[in-house]
Amino acid sequence: NAGVTQTPKFRVLKTGQSMTLLCAQDMNHEYMYWYRQDPGMGLRLIHYSVGEGTTAKGEVPDGYNVSRLKKQNFLLGLESAAPSQTSVYFCASTPEGVRGNEQFFGPGTRLTVL
């Protein structure tokens, strides 16, 4: 089992460019999450999904879009990147919500927007 994987690991964008971050999990988990981590801010939830074909907004959704076309994949898109989106992005998954269930995290994607 690879667990939760994220692609790419690093990326540098120019302001206004677009990109997609891919999260994949091989644990057959229902719930998947995208977080951003900034110094001194902890992890903040961007979007999440409670199953294939569903998405929901988290705490900081503006400037991001997501899709969950397949159960194992959760994509995070930046349509027009801004310097404020420079961050480390983490994907996580859990079997069915957080009722005592551990969230399994990927290794992260470090994104820099110039």
Place this chain on the structure above:
Amino acid sequence: AQSVTQPDIHITVSEGASLELRCNYSYGATPYLFWYVQSPGQGLQLLLKYFSGDTLVQGIKGFEAEFKRSQSSFNLRKPSVHWSDAAEYFCAVGAGGYSTLTFGKGTMLLVSP
């Protein structure tokens, strides 16, 4: 809305000394509480969790945490810290119908020789 406060941004502990990291939460219903650890350049790893039962919870790597409802706290403890424990520690509470977690801002643990 739920919230988590970790009052200490940085803590320095001597190797072999005991450790306590503080976490206070605000949530109206029964909380689901978690402690995660993040080593530099890594993702988060679960240390322990509380969702019911015994208020003293044992986790991995010799860590434990105690849930105190009257104080809305879930402090993390370890009797003897090792240099490899140097990392950032996050407390989190399950909320929003239990589909999402709210994380604290983290406490960076430094271990001195």
